[in-house]
Amino acid sequence: MPKAQIKDRDGARLKKKERRRQILLELKLRPHVRISELAQRFHVSTETVRRDFDALADEGLIARAHGGASASVRGHYPSLDERANARIDERERIGRRAARLVGEGETVMIDSGSTTIEMARALAYLGTPCTVITNSIPVAMTLGHGAAEVLLCPGEYLAAESAVIGTETLEFLSRFNVDRCVIGSSGFSIEGPSESVRGFAAVKRTMLQRAEHRHLLIDSQKFGRKGLAHVGDLTDLQSIVVDSRPEGTLLSALIAARVDIISTDEP
Amino acid sequence: MPKAQIKDRDGARLKKKERRRQILLELKLRPHVRISELAQRFHVSTETVRRDFDALADEGLIARAHGGASASVRGHYPSLDERANARIDERERIGRRAARLVGEGETVMIDSGSTTIEMARALAYLGTPCTVITNSIPVAMTLGHGAAEVLLCPGEYLAAESAVIGTETLEFLSRFNVDRCVIGSSGFSIEGPSESVRGFAAVKRTMLQRAEHRHLLIDSQKFGRKGLAHVGDLTDLQSIVVDSRPEGTLLSALIAARVDIISTDEP
DNA sequence: CACCAAACGTGGCCTATGCAACAAAATATT
DNA sequence: AATATTTTGTTGCATAGGCCACGTTTGGTG
Numbered sequence: 001m002p003k004a005q006i007k008d009r010d011g012a013r014l015k016k017k018e019r020r021r022q023i024l025l026e027l028k029l030r031p032h033v034r035i036s037e038l039a040q041r042f043h044v045s046t047e048t049v050r051r052d053f054d055a056l057a058d059e060g061l062i063a064r065a066h067g068g069a070s071a072s073v074r075g076h077y078p079s080l081d082e083r084a085n086a087r088i089d090e091r092e093r094i095g096r097r098a099a100r101l102v103g104e105g106e107t108v109m110i111d112s113g114s115t116t117i118e119m120a121r122a123l124a125y126l127g128t129p130c131t132v133i134t135n136s137i138p139v140a141m142t143l144g145h146g147a148a149e150v151l152l153c154p155g156e157y158l159a160a161e162s163a164v165i166g167t168e169t170l171e172f173l174s175r176f177n178v179d180r181c182v183i184g185s186s187g188f189s190i191e192g193p194s195e196s197v198r199g200f201a202a203v204k205r206t207m208l209q210r211a212e213h214r215h216l217l218i219d220s221q222k223f224g225r226k227g228l229a230h231v232g233d234l235t236d237l238q239s240i241v242v243d244s245r246p247e248g249t250l251l252s253a254l255i256a257a258r259v260d261i262i263s264t265d266e267p
Numbered sequence: 268m269p270k271a272q273i274k275d276r277d278g279a280r281l282k283k284k285e286r287r288r289q290i291l292l293e294l295k296l297r298p299h300v301r302i303s304e305l306a307q308r309f310h311v312s313t314e315t316v317r318r319d320f321d322a323l324a325d326e327g328l329i330a331r332a333h334g335g336a337s338a339s340v341r342g343h344y345p346s347l348d349e350r351a352n353a354r355i356d357e358r359e360r361i362g363r364r365a366a367r368l369v370g371e372g373e374t375v376m377i378d379s380g381s382t383t384i385e386m387a388r389a390l391a392y393l394g395t396p397c398t399v400i401t402n403s404i405p406v407a408m409t410l411g412h413g414a415a416e417v418l419l420c421p422g423e424y425l426a427a428e429s430a431v432i433g434t435e436t437l438e439f440l441s442r443f444n445v446d447r448c449v450i451g452s453s454g455f456s457i458e459g460p461s462e463s464v465r466g467f468a469a470v471k472r473t474m475l476q477r478a479e480h481r482h483l484l485i486d487s488q489k490f491g492r493k494g495l496a497h498v499g500d501l502t503d504l505q506s507i508v509v510d511s512r513p514e515g516t517l518l519s520a521l522i523a524a525r526v527d528i529i530s531t532d533e534p
Numbered sequence: 535c536a537c538c539a540a541a542c543g544t545g546g547c548c549t550a551t552g553c554a555a556c557a558a559a560a561t562a563t564t
Numbered sequence: 565a566a567t568a569t570t571t572t573g574t575t576g577c578a579t580a581g582g583c584c585a586c587g588t589t590t591g592g593t594g
Contacts, residue, residue, distance in 0.1 A: 025409060032299055035550095045572070048571080051571085066550095071298055140404075141404070141429070144426035151424070155419060156417065164419050283541070303580075313582095314543070315543075333580095333581070
């Protein structure tokens, strides 16, 4: 049994690994692939593809479906995946509520992140005609088919987050003045939102600077948590959209900073 | 018959519409839903759901799959899909051959299009460390996970092609000078490559201007075909990568313009 | 009220997919 | 080279899904 691992390590058996790599690649480009399709393409039997699917599904990399498989969680990958499976309901509710903040014809900057993707879905569903500027690929793709006009930021592509970052991104964002910006963050304390992924804090900060109305979408689980980099102060925010109202010192601080609290808990 | 339209318009029959709305909503949250699942949920027969799927698929809102459907709204491409299924082998070969043109450490501009996506796959497979500048989302996503560093262009997001276009894109591209550019096109005649999708010709033209080595990936099926907009002259190209050698006047013109012909037919 | 059209359900029939056990082929190990 | 081990292919069978035609229900219309 340990021998198997050794074989895998030195990559002597390329075929299988390569085929599975290709399957994952394909799923990044399409939402769904059929077993029969892949079997043809790789010139292997459908059983083999089925085994590949089973293996990949065990690793949580894909979601199986009758006749094929689809990307485990739509368009987003590694590090996003872990989060994506957690607290889906909360994020969905937050996203839906946040989407209602956007009025027709407005210009909105939307951050990258799993919660903002949910918001993009809700916004696509509402069909609000607006202009969206984003550094998130999933957000752009979700909104791109609908009523919204989407401007994608330039920058260094970060596969782990399916978003772009870097000086090009910042410089691009700085050119615009928008009605609204919607950001997420990995932590939220009395000191304000904070972010742990390298390069994202700057993007969020720039978005905050360029927008008249500034919203933070934040899961209550992140209350009190502090990420690596400081994004901004509480006073930089106009409102936060949460799944349940903060309490204690955080609540006091929010009130002091005159931040609106929009909770999906309440009407 | 006209009555049907009237009924649809004033929304007298809500049931069906509402069900389809829900299906779309569900697909915004998950990549794939099963017919049987939905049938249970709505308390209707599978046939009814199947009919809904057919209707939604006709409108291009979903992509059908055996056993269910997936959102057509993701990394995939409506108008690209048609092409995607045609001449896969040829495009794959062209892509593989073209990927070998890229040397380690080079900077390369890669165009959008189905053939260039194939090239990106091959390049990701080869693992050549290089810097890629592209306006194509699938290209960025494919290469983003590997050895390449990816710079994504800004611009207006065009869902149909999963790429960005517009003045922002052009302006961004103009800032760089690269070793190589690789473009595709929808037509190729003695007058040079041409493109039929609005906004793409300008991007390709700009890429050609900024690169030292210029390659065109072109399926032999497109020989002689002329797209709407002229992209450049034959003399603008250094080499073309094709699945089979052109003949006749096109060949003569290529020789006269000193364009290298790299065919996957030959060694 | 009678009528009509759209929407839905049912049953028959066929194909595609899933599953499991076994055989064959490819590759590693000694 | 001989032998394990892994990977892949094959076969048979059960099930799910797809499709077609027809009958029934629903809701609107004259």
